[in-house]
Amino acid sequence: MSATITAFERSPDRGRGLARDMRVRWALEEVGQPYDVRLLSFKAMKEPAHLALHPFGQIPTYEEGDLALFESGAIVLHIAEHHSGLLPDDANARARAIAWMFAALSTVEPPIVEREMATLTERNKTWYDERRPMLEGRIRDRLDQLGQRLGDADWLDGGFSAGDLIMVTVLRRLDSSRLLDEYPNLSAYVERGKARPAYKRAFDAQLAVFTAQGRT
Ligand code: GTB
Numbered sequence: 001m002s003a004t005i006t007a008f009e010r011s012p013d014r015g016r017g018l019a020r021d022m023r024v025r026w027a028l029e030e031v032g033q034p035y036d037v038r039l040l041s042f043k044a045m046k047e048p049a050h051l052a053l054h055p056f057g058q059i060p061t062y063e064e065g066d067l068a069l070f071e072s073g074a075i076v077l078h079i080a081e082h083h084s085g086l087l088p089d090d091a092n093a094r095a096r097a098i099a100w101m102f103a104a105l106s107t108v109e110p111p112i113v114e115r116e117m118a119t120l121t122e123r124n125k126t127w128y129d130e131r132r133p134m135l136e137g138r139i140r141d142r143l144d145q146l147g148q149r150l151g152d153a154d155w156l157d158g159g160f161s162a163g164d165l166i167m168v169t170v171l172r173r174l175d176s177s178r179l180l181d182e183y184p185n186l187s188a189y190v191e192r193g194k195a196r197p198a199y200k201r202a203f204d205a206q207l208a209v210f211t212a213q214g215r216t
Contacts, residue, residue, distance in 0.1 A: 004038055004064075007019065007209065008209075018172060021072075021206065024072055024075050027079045029197075030085050030196070033079070100162075100163025101163045103163070112173050114135055140182070147185055155192075
C-alpha cells in the first residue's frame, strides 16, 4: 500500500524544494517506495480534517494504512526504519545516524530558522540591523563545528544515511544567504546530496506542483 503525504498546494518557496515535504519525498525515493501526495491550501491545513492528522495544522503528514504521522523527522525515521537504504545495519552506526538526524533538526536548524524568521518579519524593525550579526554568528558557530566534523569526508558518518538526508535539507535553507559559501566542504556536501538520483526525483516532483499551476 502506497503512503500518502501532504504538501503545499501553493508552496511559498515557488518550487525551490525548501518546504519540509521535500525531505519526506527524498526519503521515499531513496528507499524506492511509491507515494501519493495530497495538496493542501493554507485554509485546508487549519480545518478539522487536517488538524486530526497534524495538531499544528502544518505539512507534511504521512498516512500509511492505519498509521498517521506528523513531523518530518519522525516521518523520515519511520521510513528509514522500515526500508533498507537509509540506516546502517550495525546497531551503533544506526544510533549515530539517528543522532545526526536529531542534530540537524534540533541543533543546526533552529538558528537557521530564527534568522529566516527575522528576515521575514523584522526586516523593518529598528533593531534588525543590530540583531542580524548575532543571528548569523549563531549559524556560523554551528557551520564551523559541522564543517570541522565533516572534514573531507563525503558524509557525516560512513555511508549516506537519513542523518545526511535531513542535514542536507536543513543546510539548503541557507540557499538565499551567502553563508554556506564560506564553508567549501559543506557546500560540496550539499551538492553531493543534491546530485543523488533520489534527491532529483523528489525535487522534480515538488517542482511539478508549482509548474502545473503555470506560475513562474
Ligand atoms: N517541525 C515540523 C516538521 O519538521 O514537520 C515543521 C513543519 C512546518 O514548519 N511546516 C510548514 C507549514 O506547514 C511548511 S515547511 N507551514 C504552514 C503553517 O504553519 O501554517 C516550512 C517552510 C515554509 C516555507 C518555506 N519557503 O517558502 O521557503 C520553507 C519552509
